[in-house]
Amino acid sequence: MLTLFSSKERLPANDLVPGSAMHPGELLKDELEAREMKQIELAKALGIAKNIMSELIGGKRNITPELAVRLEDALGIKAGFWMKYQVAYEIDKIRVKNKKAMEKADIPTKTKVQMASI
Numbered sequence: 001m002l003t004l005f006s007s008k009e010r011l012p013a014n015d016l017v018p019g020s021a022m023h024p025g026e027l028l029k030d031e032l033e034a035r036e037m038k039q040i041e042l043a044k045a046l047g048i049a050k051n052i053m054s055e056l057i058g059g060k061r062n063i064t065p066e067l068a069v070r071l072e073d074a075l076g077i078k079a080g081f082w083m084k085y086q087v088a089y090e091i092d093k094i095r096v097k098n099k100k101a102m103e104k105a106d107i108p109t110k111t112k113v114q115m116a117s118i
Contacts, residue, residue, distance in 0.1 A: 021092035023059035024085040045074040
């Protein structure tokens with residue numbers, strides 16, 4: 001059987017650049033829909049204004065550690081999860097920005113496609 005990558009020759013995660021970064025507000029929006037909960041209800045539970053909730057869901061406001069703890073209390077989803085997602089979003093934004101800058105400058109990105117031995 002011919003495979004493109006052997007179990008020892010995989011692309012490191014740091015070499016993978018997403019096409020776009022997904023803000024944690026999108027995940028929060030999905031969670032609200034799954035719970036059939038309105039933004040205003042969660043805003044009240046978190047003790048924040050409805051416009052702040054709207055900005056959060058719209059990707060215009062980040063999840064802070066304090067907000068992550070409030071989300072944990074309101075939704076039962078660990079604060080660490082929200083913070084990891086926020087940090088991953090920030091890192092992905094930088095990777096996308098750097099990739100676009102390299103493409104604009106016509107700098108080739110690393111490619112590591114190797115055939116595994118048969």
